[in-house]
Amino acid sequence: METHTNQAVLSPRWDRRETSARxxxxxxxxxxxxxxxxxxxxxxxxxxxxxxxxxxxxxxxTNCGAPTVxxxxxxxxxxxxxxxxxxTSLTPPCSVTYNGQTYPTYVELDGMTLDTNPYTGDCNANxxxxxxxxxxxxxxxxxxxxxxxxxxxxxxxxxxxVNTQGAGSIAQGSIVSATGxxxxxxxxxxxxxxxVSVSVGGAPPANCSNGAIDPPACTTCPTxxxxxxxxxxxxxxPNLSTSFTFNPTSPTINSAVTLTSTAVGGTGPYTTSWxxxxxxxxxxxxxxxxxxxxQTFTVTESVTDSSxxxxxxxxxxxxxxxxxxxxxxxxxxSFTPSSPLVGxxxxxxxxxxxxxxxxxxSWxxxxxGTSTGSAPTHAYNAAGVYxxxxxxxxxxxxxxxxxxxxxxxxxxxxxxxxxxxxxxxxxTIKAGNIIxxxxxxxxxxxxxxxxxxxxxxxxxxxxxxxxxIFSWTPSPSQTGTYTVIFIATDNGSPPRSDSKPVPIQVxxxxxxxxxxxxxxxxxxxxxxxxxxxxxxxxxxxxxxILVMAGILGFNGLLAVKTLRSRSELARVKRRLRFAS
Numbered sequence: 150m151e152t153h154t155n156q157a158v159l160s161p162r163w164d165r166r167e168t169s170a171r172x173x174x175x176x177x178x179x180x181x182x183x184x185x186x187x188x189x190x191x192x193x194x195x196x197x198x199x200x201x202x203x204x205x206x207x208x209x210x211t212n213c214g215a216p217t218v219x220x221x222x223x224x225x226x227x228x229x230x231x232x233x234x235x236x237t238s239l240t241p242p243c244s245v246t247y248n249g250q251t252y253p254t255y256v257e258l259d260g261m262t263l264d265t266n267p268y269t270g271d272c273n274a275n276x277x278x279x280x281x282x283x284x285x286x287x288x289x290x291x292x293x294x295x296x297x298x299x300x301x302x303x304x305x306x307x308x309x310x311v312n313t314q315g316a317g318s319i320a321q322g323s324i325v326s327a328t329g330x331x332x333x334x335x336x337x338x339x340x341x342x343x344x345v346s347v348s349v350g351g352a353p354p355a356n357c358s359n360g361a362i363d364p365p366a367c368t369t370c371p372t373x374x375x376x377x378x379x380x381x382x383x384x385x386x387p388n389l390s391t392s393f394t395f396n397p398t399s400p401t402i403n404s405a406v407t408l409t410s411t412a413v414g415g416t417g418p419y420t421t422s423w424x425x426x427x428x429x430x431x432x433x434x435x436x437x438x439x440x441x442x443x444q445t446f447t448v449t450e451s452v453t454d455s456s457x458x459x460x461x462x463x464x465x466x467x468x469x470x471x472x473x474x475x476x477x478x479x480x481x482x483s484f485t486p487s488s489p490l491v492g493x494x495x496x497x498x499x500x501x502x503x504x505x506x507x508x509x510x511s512w513x514x515x516x517x518g519t520s521t522g523s524a525p526t527h528a529y530n531a532a533g534v535y536x537x538x539x540x541x542x543x544x545x546x547x548x549x550x551x552x553x554x555x556x557x558x559x560x561x562x563x564x565x566x567x568x569x570x571x572x573x574x575x576x577t578i579k580a581g582n583i584i585x586x587x588x589x590x591x592x593x594x595x596x597x598x599x600x601x602x603x604x605x606x607x608x609x610x611x612x613x614x615x616x617x618i619f620s621w622t623p624s625p626s627q628t629g630t631y632t633v634i635f636i637a638t639d640n641g642s643p644p645r646s647d648s649k650p651v652p653i654q655v656x657x658x659x660x661x662x663x664x665x666x667x668x669x670x671x672x673x674x675x676x677x678x679x680x681x682x683x684x685x686x687x688x689x690x691x692x693x694i695l696v697m698a699g700i701l702g703f704n705g706l707l708a709v710k711t712l713r714s715r716s717e718l719a720r721v722k723r724r725l726r727f728a729s
Contacts, residue, residue, distance in 0.1 A: 213243035213255035216328050224258060224341070225289050229333045236332040236342055237275055237301050258341055259326040261286040261296070266321045270615045276304040283615070284325055284347075291596055292337035296327045299342055319347075389415030389460040391452040397502060401471050402443050403544065404506030408450070410434045415454030424449040426468070439507075443472040478504030480541030480549035490560040491532050497539075499523050504543030513538040515555070529557040565641030566593040570649050572635055577654045583622040590637035590647065597639040604634045607653075623655045630654050 232252060235241055243255050264287045269280035279300035288294035298307075319325065327343035334340065391412040400406045412419045412434075423431040425438045426446030440446065446468050453461045480501040489495045497520075501508045512520040514527045515535030529535065535557065540550040568590045578584045590599050603612040603619065610621035610633070619633065631653045638646040 216255050216257040217253040218257045218259070221258070221261065221288060221294075224294060224331075224339055227331065227333050227339055229335065229337070232331045232333050236297075236330075236334070236340070237299055239301060239305055241330045241342075254331045255329075256331055256341065257326070257328045258296075261325050261327075263319065263321055263323050263325060267319055268615070270613050271300065271618075274300070276300050279303045284319060286325070288339065290337065290339050291598060292339070294339040295341075296325060296329070296343050296347065297332075297340045298347070302342075387414040389413075389452065389454050389456075389462050391421075391450060391462050391464050393448075393450045393464060393466070395448070395466070395468055399471065400440065400468065401506050402441055403439060405437050405439050406468065408436045408438065408448065410450055410452065412452045412454070415460050416456035418455055420453045422451045424451075440468075440470040443470050445469045472505075478502075478508075478541065478543045478547040478549045480508070480539070480551065482537070482539040482551055482553070484537070484553075484555065489529065489555070489557050491530065491557055492528055492560070493557075494526050494528050495555070497525050497527065497537075499539065499541060501541040501543070501549070504547045504549075505545045507544060509542045511538075511540040511542070529555075532557050532559045565597075565639070565643065565645050567645035567647050568592040568597075568599050568637045568639050570635060570637040570647040572649045572651050575652045575654070577656065578623060579656050580623050580625045580628055580658045583620065584653070585618060585620045586651075588617050588619065588635045588637075592639050594639070594641060597641050600638045600640070602636045602638070604636070605632055607631045607633070619651075621653075625658055628655045628657055 232245060232254060241254065244251050244253050246252070263284055265285050267282055267284050269282055272280035274281075280303075281300050282298045282303075283295050284297070285293055285295040325347065327341060327347045329341050329343035332340045332342060389412065391410060393408055393410045395406050395408045397404070397406070408423060410419075410421045412421070419434070421432065421434050423436045423438075425431065425440075426448050427440060427442075429438060431438060447465055448468055449463055449465045451461060451463045453459050478501065480499060482497060482499045484495050484497045486493070486495070497512065499510055501510075508523075510521055510523050512522075512525055514520070514529075515537055516529055516531075516533075518527050520527070533556075535555045537553050537555055538550070539552070540548055542548050569592070570588065570590045572588050573586045576584055576586070588601065590601070592599055601612075601614045601617050603614075606612060607621060607623065607627060609624070609627075610619065612619045612633075612635075619635075632650045633653065634648055634650045636646055636648040638644050
């Protein structure tokens with residue numbers, strides 16, 4: 150038995166088979182180590198690297214020429230049927246055609262005041278690591294108006310006075326001008342994407358009005374600016390001038406004369422002062438004065454502008470005051486609102502001319518109420534038809550009377566209806582996969598705005614109240630059932646709300662190499678090209694590097710030990726051969 154064993158150990162054929170087998174094991178281990186490292190880095194690296202368009206791509210901006218300067222009212226009149234370019238394209242169209250009419254999309258909008266601080270949205274929607282930045286300003290469109298800087302333009306290398314988190318030099322109350330492309334989204338929000346420039350504080354949006362990427366190629370400036378040394382500077386104001394009118398044109402003693410100033414040129418605002426010619430003075434663009442003697446007075450108006458240094462101009466006119474009017478007394482009255490509600494204040498207005506000023510007034514409101522003022526107010530406590538009797542009397546006791554009918558009605562009770570929230574059905578998702586969906590709501594009351602919120606969000610889940618998009622990638626440790634409650638609240642009086650739950654079932658990640666799936670929901674492989682994230686636990690890059698270093702180190706140590714063992718075995722076999 151011993152002899153057989155020694156022969157087996159010393160057999161050259163057996164020794165060669167053993168050596169070959171060990172070499173194969175070492176080769177297999179090395180191949181496995183390289184394969185594991187390749188799989189790990191393939192799973193990790195793409196998810197850590199944003200897909201950003203290079204700055205060179207930005208140079209492909211469509212040459213639209215000079216932008217069309219528009220006003221806020223022009224922006225507010227746009228509809229989704231007229232202006233719908235691709236808001237995320239780096240080469241949007243310069244114009245669109247609708248019903249045979251061509252509309253420019255490349256525009257300049259200046260001097261908008263932000264009514265909120267900048268905020269972000271749609272983060273990572275198109276480019277990983279980047280968000281859209283919204284700069285909202287007041288307008289008459291119920292859905293709102295804003296400048297929006299798309300994340301693709303950030304990724305393409307464009308810089309603005311805000312960063313990707315909405316901080317920087319822009320804040321609520323800032324005056325913002327921008328050059329970009331019009332877009333009206335499916336929610337009715339009127340947007341202008343400043344893909345070329347954004348400026349703060351009333352400065353022109355670019356060195357020249359065409360807003361080109363290469364400013365020295367520009368040749369014209371925006372309205373209100375002139376070119377000096379290849380730079381747009383504020384256009385100097387024209388010379389200041391002024392004039393004024395007075396009413397009535399043939400005033401009498403003790404009657405009120407209204408003087409109205411009109412200033413042009415210079416730099417507003419203007420400061421206006423008056424010398425009425427009878428020793429009295431006044432201020433303001435509109436002044437009212439009463440003369441107590443019949444003669445001709447020289448009225449002098451002085452206007453000073455706000456330029457530096459300031460400009461001052463004067464204008465004088467003669468006003469002839471007569472002792473009485475050659476025309477008879479005429480008077481009339483009016484009231485607002487024309488169809489008042491019970492309890493609502495009604496404002497009455499009187500006018501009188503001719504005769505001899507000053508005038509006195511008498512009112513009978515038809516419900517027992519009276520007044521002697523020139524512009525009284527009155528409220529009716531019951532619905533009905535009332536006859537208003539008005540009389541004006543001049544200083545020579547001339548009278549002018551008028552009667553009219555007023556109808557007071559009971560107010561209609563206004564009821565604010567709650568919004569109607571729409572949410573998707575129950576969701577089922579594999580751990581490691583991403584789930585996204587959008588909630589929506591409608592309001593039966595026209596013109597009301599809806600605010601969206603969510604409660605019960607799982608760890609790592611997000612809900613953008615602006616886009617109404619819910620997004621979540623549950624980790625392997627988050628299996629189970631979660632219920633997220635979505636709430637839609639209108640801005641009626643009082644505010645009304647509607648809420649609905651959306652259950653989400655998170656199942657363990659697939660173990661058969663599949664990507665998992667969902668039922669009744671919208672899921673997709675996480676962005677970044679990670680094809681194995683469905684079953685490889687997500688961790689940080691540093692952790693993976695430590696794991697891979699450990700694996701490679703262990704295999705290297707094992708290879709060294711194997712080589713040393715083979716060398717030791719060879720020495721033992723040589724000694725046994727010599728001993729035999």
